[in-house]
Amino acid sequence: MRIIKLDAIDSTNTYLKSLSGAGKAEDGLTVVARLQTNGRGQMGTVWSSQEAKNLTFSVFKDVSFLNISQHFYISMAVSLAVYAALKNLGVNKIKVKWPNDILSDDKKIAGILIENVIKLNVITGSVIGIGLNVNQTEFKGLPGASSLLLLSGQVNDLDEVLSVILKQIDIYFDHLKARNFKSLKAEYESHLFRKNKxxxxxxxxxxxxxxxxxxxxxxxxxxxxxxxxxxxxxxxxxxxxxx
The missing domain is CATH 2.30.30.100 (SH3 type barrels.)
Structure with missing residues (x-):
């Protein structure tokens, strides 16, 4: 798995999409930025992150084995991968807020932005952007945000956290390739924020x-x-x- 590390970029998703468009993005290619100046979230929101405190990265995955109608299973697999990674890192009370925000103790610690590459009505690839609050402790104007440091009291090594997440992404994409859709959906639903409340x-x-x-x-x-x-x-x- 190839990892490109950048000091600063407007958006890792935008950068990785440009590589994909030029045919230079192989499966698993990951772009990580110490500072993202124009990070994007769902529905046009802005993902704000202090330099070198958090993880802001994007992963390219070959999803040509999926039908376009199955695109949400990509979101499920990524959400579950982040969930599992955080569990492995000792984070508790994790929930997935539909469609793919990750909460712990009812506060947002991670956001996911998935942009699919579609050609002739076929999904050929997926650019998966993930922002995870790791070592940041102040979130001005964002009372609903938290971080691994605030939750655990421990400073985390960003490269180690990234490695844990990428390993889980590989595991859950293996489930996708095996077409384990029913089990993926059941697991995703079991972690849904405010389900049956x-x-x-x-x-x-x-x-x-x-x-x-x-x-x-x-x-x-x-x-x-x-x-x-x-x-x-x-x-x-x-x-x-x-x-």
Whole structure:
């Protein structure tokens, strides 16, 4: 597995996508930056990180063995890989907030941004961006954020943490290649934040409603049980969990 280490870059995902577009990204190629000046999160949000305190990296994976309709299994595999890595690092009370934020003790410690390379309606590759708060202790304006240091009281070696995550990504992508979709989905659902707990949501029209997360569909939509035991299905950007 080849790793490119950069002092600073606007976005590791953007850099890796450019390598992919030039045919220079082999399976497992990883780009790590000490400082990311324009890190991106889901739904156009900004991922802010102090220099050399956290992990900001992207991994290219060959996913040509998947159908385009199975794209959310990539997100499941990556979320589960980060979950397993954090478990191995001694982090507790971990949950996956749909679609792929990683929380510990109800605070966000990692975000995942997946950008698939699609040609002629076929997914040929996936650029997986991961931001993990490791040794940062102050998050101004972000009361819902935490880090490995804040959770454990221990300073972590960034290279060691990266190695643990990349190993788990390989393990879970082996499950993907083996088409273990049912077990991946079951494991992902077992870790869903606020599953089967009364929660409040806001839909794309701005309407606020109550319900219970019961799981996800095979296409990655969030399934919420509302009044009269009706199950509603929400795609990405169609609903926000307010708690």
């Amino acid at each position: 009364p929660s409040t949501f806001k839909d794309a029209e701005g309407s606020v409603f109550s319900g219970y997360i019961v799981g996800i569909s095979d296409f990655g939509n969030l399934l919420v049980r509302i009044e009269d035991n009706i199950i509603r299905s929400f795609g990405f950007k169609e609903v926000v969990l307010l708690y």
